[in-house]
Amino acid sequence: MSERRxxxxxxxxxxxxxxxxxxxxxxxxxxxxxxxxxxxNHVKENIDPTxxxxxxxxxxxxxxxxMMINREPKLACKSxxxxxxxxxxxxxxxxxPVERDLVTVIDDFVAKLARVxxxxxxxxxxxxxxxxxxxxxxxxxxYKQFTLCINCMLCxxxxxxxxxxxxxxxxxxxxxxxxxxxxxxxGGRDQRQEELAATExxxxxxxxxxxxxxxxxxxxxxxxxxxxxxxSTVDWxxxxxxxxxxx
Amino acid sequence: MAKSNKPIVWGPFAxxxxxxxxxxxxxxxxxxxxxxxHVPDLLGYEALRAFAAHGxxxxxxxxxxxxxxxxxxxxxxxxxxxxxxxxxxxxxxLVYALAIAGTVAAAIALLRLTPA
Amino acid sequence: xxxxxxxxxxxxxxxxxHPRYLRYLLREFSCLFIGGWTLMMVxxxxxxxxxxxxxxxxxxxxxxxxxIVLQALALAFAVYHAVTWFNLTPxxxxxxxxxxxxxxxxxxxxxxxxxxxxxLVVLLLAGAF
Numbered sequence: 001m002s003e004r005r006x007x008x009x010x011x012x013x014x015x016x017x018x019x020x021x022x023x024x025x026x027x028x029x030x031x032x033x034x035x036x037x038x039x040x041n042h043v044k045e046n047i048d049p050t051x052x053x054x055x056x057x058x059x060x061x062x063x064x065x066x067m068m069i070n071r072e073p074k075l076a077c078k079s080x081x082x083x084x085x086x087x088x089x090x091x092x093x094x095x096x097p098v099e100r101d102l103v104t105v106i107d108d109f110v111a112k113l114a115r116v117x118x119x120x121x122x123x124x125x126x127x128x129x130x131x132x133x134x135x136x137x138x139x140x141x142x143y144k145q146f147t148l149c150i151n152c153m154l155c156x157x158x159x160x161x162x163x164x165x166x167x168x169x170x171x172x173x174x175x176x177x178x179x180x181x182x183x184x185x186x187g188g189r190d191q192r193q194e195e196l197a198a199t200e201x202x203x204x205x206x207x208x209x210x211x212x213x214x215x216x217x218x219x220x221x222x223x224x225x226x227x228x229x230x231x232s233t234v235d236w237x238x239x240x241x242x243x244x245x246x247x
Numbered sequence: 248m249a250k251s252n253k254p255i256v257w258g259p260f261a262x263x264x265x266x267x268x269x270x271x272x273x274x275x276x277x278x279x280x281x282x283x284x285h286v287p288d289l290l291g292y293e294a295l296r297a298f299a300a301h302g303x304x305x306x307x308x309x310x311x312x313x314x315x316x317x318x319x320x321x322x323x324x325x326x327x328x329x330x331x332x333x334x335x336x337x338x339x340x341l342v343y344a345l346a347i348a349g350t351v352a353a354a355i356a357l358l359r360l361t362p363a
Numbered sequence: 364x365x366x367x368x369x370x371x372x373x374x375x376x377x378x379x380x381h382p383r384y385l386r387y388l389l390r391e392f393s394c395l396f397i398g399g400w401t402l403m404m405v406x407x408x409x410x411x412x413x414x415x416x417x418x419x420x421x422x423x424x425x426x427x428x429x430x431i432v433l434q435a436l437a438l439a440f441a442v443y444h445a446v447t448w449f450n451l452t453p454x455x456x457x458x459x460x461x462x463x464x465x466x467x468x469x470x471x472x473x474x475x476x477x478x479x480x481x482x483l484v485v486l487l488l489a490g491a492f
Contacts, residue, residue, distance in 0.1 A: 072381055
C-alpha cells in the first residue's frame, strides 16, 4: 500500500522536431509493487501523454516492452522499482535505430527472423491422410528450449557484436534456425546453413554470452550459436576432406 | 549468402582453446618453478634434450605450439575488432602470420635437436 | 507524419554497461599472456637447440623478477581461461541421455576433474616434486 516517489530519466526523441534524442526527467508517485512499465503508464496517463513506448501483456510473455533500464536490456513489465535506487535511466533498446522516444525500428530483426526459414521443411512430402507427426518426449526435449523465444530483442541489445556489426544475424534468429534444425520432423538444415553458416551468421559471435544472460525466457541463444558453429565446422571439414560422405 | 570458410580458422581456435585450457596452466607452473630456482627434472638440459629427441615428441610439441599460438592469435583478432580496430583483414593477417612464424621457429629448433 | 529514425553511434561505451563485458574482455585478454608465454617457450626451444650454455642462460632469464611477475600473471590468466572455457563447454556440447540433458555441472565438473588429474600427472612425470 505504501508509495514512493521515483525519478525517471527517459530518453525522448521526436523525429519531427528534434535533431537528436535528449533526456527528460519525470517525478512519479509509485506504489511499492510497481514495475517500470507501471511508472511509464502513470507518466503517459497523468503527466505527459506524448511519451511513446511499446507494451502489451504486462506479464513478460509478449516481448513488446524491451528497453534499456539503467543501461541493461530488460522487459519494463518485469523490472521491479523496488530493485532500483536513485534515478532510473530509461532508454530505447540498444543497437536499434530510434523511431520515436522509446520505440525502436525493428525491421532488421524481423527480416532476419524470416531469413532462417523458421518453419517446418519436411524431410519428405507427407500427405494429410498419412496422419500426424509423432515425436517422443526425448525428441521434443531436444529443441523445446529454443521454442521459448518471445522475440523481445533484449539479446540483440545485449550483444556487442550486433552493435558493432549490424549485418550480424544475431542471437534470436540463429537460435530460431537451430530450433528447427533440432526438430526431428524437419529436414531443412542444409537450406538454413546458407544463412546460419554464412560469415554474418553464427561466425560473428564471439561467445560473450550476454544474450543468454539477459534472455527473460532462458532460451540460451549463446548455446544454440555455439552448437551451430560446431556443427558447421564438422560439416565444413567433412565437405572439404571427404566430399563423398555429404552426397 | 554463401557458407563461410570461417571453420578453417575456427577449428584450430577451438582445438587450441581446449588444449591450452587443459595443458598451459600446469606447463606455466613448471616454468614458474624453474623461475624460483626449483628446476623440475624434465627442464634440466640433458633430460629435456632426451625428451625432445623423439620424433613423436617433436611432432607433438609442434602441434601444441601451433594450436596454442593460433587460438591466442584468433582471440586477439576478435578483441581488436571489439575494441574498435576495424582493419580486420590486416589484423588477421598479422596475428595468424605471427602464429605460423612461431610454429615454424619451434619446428626449426626441434629439427636442430639431433640426439647428442 | 515524417519518419526520421535516429541511429545511435556505437562507441566502446558498451564495455561499461555491465560487469559481464569487463569479464569478457578479461577472458579475451588471456590470449596475450598465453600467446606471449608460448612464444617465450618457443624461444626456449631455440636456446635448447643451441647447447647447454644457451639453455642455462634461458633458465636464468626465467629467474629474473620481471619474468616471474609475467609468468605469475600468465598463470592467473591461463587459469581464468581454463575455468571460463570449461564452464562454457556444456553450452556448446550438450549431452542428451534419455529424455533429459546431462546437467551442466556434470559436464564442467568432469572437465575440471580431468584437468586436475592431468596437471598432477604432468607435474609428477616432469619431476616437479
